[in-house]
């Protein structure tokens with residue numbers, strides 16, 4: 424096992440894509456196998472040293488950044504253990520990089536439907552945040568494809584949890600070895616959601632660990648469901664005049680012949696962030712929709728018939744491999760450019776990740792527009808997974824006064840989203856940045872119910888200190 428203690432050797436582990444800057448660590452453990460993971464946990468548990476689990480470091484809420492104690496990086500647990508083509512299942516160690524996994528699957532004509540957007544993330548990080556990906560409009564989030572996990576608890580106990588084998592009983596108890604874990608009284612909304620511990624009556628034990636942001640144990644391996652490779656998709660980017668897109672999307676959703684893999688929104692501000700990379704973005708005030716779908720009989724005509732009904736400013740369609748890649752870059756470049764900009768202006772990420780049920784989305788969208796109009800001095804970007812009623816609203820406060828203003832605006836939006844039956848985090852998680860928002864969603868009682876679960880499974884509270892709930896609640 425590699426152990427590092429020099430501060431400059433740990434620097435890169437004290438960041439992720441949040442620009443959270445309070446990271447501190449005394450030591451970094453890089454185990455090479457599960458036995459070494461257990462040794463690390465035993466060492467930290469015995470000495471009561473907080474242990475923060477590190478994946479690919481692409482998280483957006485500071486989850487892998489320790490405030491104190493040690494780091495356990497799963498980067499050497501990077502083997503694809505098996506790939507069963509017939510059963511369409513893969514067993515992976517948790518440090519497998521998504522990009523490597525997807526490339527291996529390609530050679531076998533298989534596909535992993537969560538198709539996580541950020542390919543340098545690890546599969547373990549994806550499970551721990553219940554990440555969604557590029558095709559989540561069609562396929563949903565990571566949770567739906569996880570069949571089995573291996574988790575090491577702070578006691579050193581190895582849990583092998585298989586989906587479909589252990590459910591909460593009628594009293595709301597989940598049995599884990601000799602422990603009974605009470606399912607919280609709140610209900611995780613039935614929409615895209617990565618906020619706090621999953622909770623439903625009769626829930627599967629595996630779902631407690633998926634999305635638990637490194638607070639309950641170290642996931643060392645997982646078995647995931649695959650599907651046959653998709654036939655080659657095409658991409659369209661349609662530039663609409665403002666206020667046309669919602670109507671268009673509701674037509675898309677109502678048209679049974681259209682079944683896009685993704686439906687992504689880019690507001691005027693987003694297009695501004697992309698203009699240097701894509702100078703032919705129209706200059707007029709407009710918004711864009713990115714659509715991806717497999718080729719199929721009459722599909723393009725079907726789309727053309729729908730688009731024809733609208734007065735669109737421009738439409739780009741991928742024609743070959745090169746233009747396809749260019750349009751994929753259009754989508755990927757935006758979050759990257761935004762993260763770079765946050766760093767450039769030395770601002771901590773202030774971004775909303777709210778999703779709401781289908782019938783409430785227009786109300787939230789209008790609310791966002793009003794927030795922008797009422798705060799014209801604050802730079803914003805609104806983009807994302809409009810097909811799933813889930814947009815990322817990013818704010819770029821430049822000083823403390825603006826930061827305070829944005830904090831208030833965010834809280835107003837969160838209250839609105841929660842009031843509409845939504846979630847404060849559809850995919851990025853809570854980490855160290857959104858405790859307060861989670862409380863708005865589940866109330867103090869819900870937070871204490873999560874803390875109770877945490878303490879049952881990790882009595883000395885070594886894992887993921889300050890993730891999901893503030894460390895002060897664990898004292």
Ligand SMILES: Cc1cc2nc3c(=O)[nH]c(=O)nc-3n(C[C@H](O)[C@H](O)[C@H](O)COP(=O)(O)OP(=O)(O)OC[C@H]3O[C@@H](n4cnc5c(N)ncnc54)[C@H](O)[C@@H]3O)c2cc1C
Pocket residue numbers: 439440475476477478479480481482483485486487497517539540541543544545546547548549550551552553554555556557636637638640641642643758759762850851887890
């Ligand atoms: C440009 C960009 C685009 C992105 N797009 C999306 C998107 O479309 N959808 C989306 O959902 N996210 C997106 N993200 C966020 C990010 O990729 C995901 O949150 C991802 O799942 C994090 O994985 P990671 O391996 O980088 O985890 P890390 O950032 O290293 O850690 C994330 C959390 O998981 C915990 N963790 C990591 N590994 C383990 C393990 N083995 N056991 C237990 N806990 C563990 C950590 O402690 C931490 O709390 C994007 C990020 C970037 C930079």
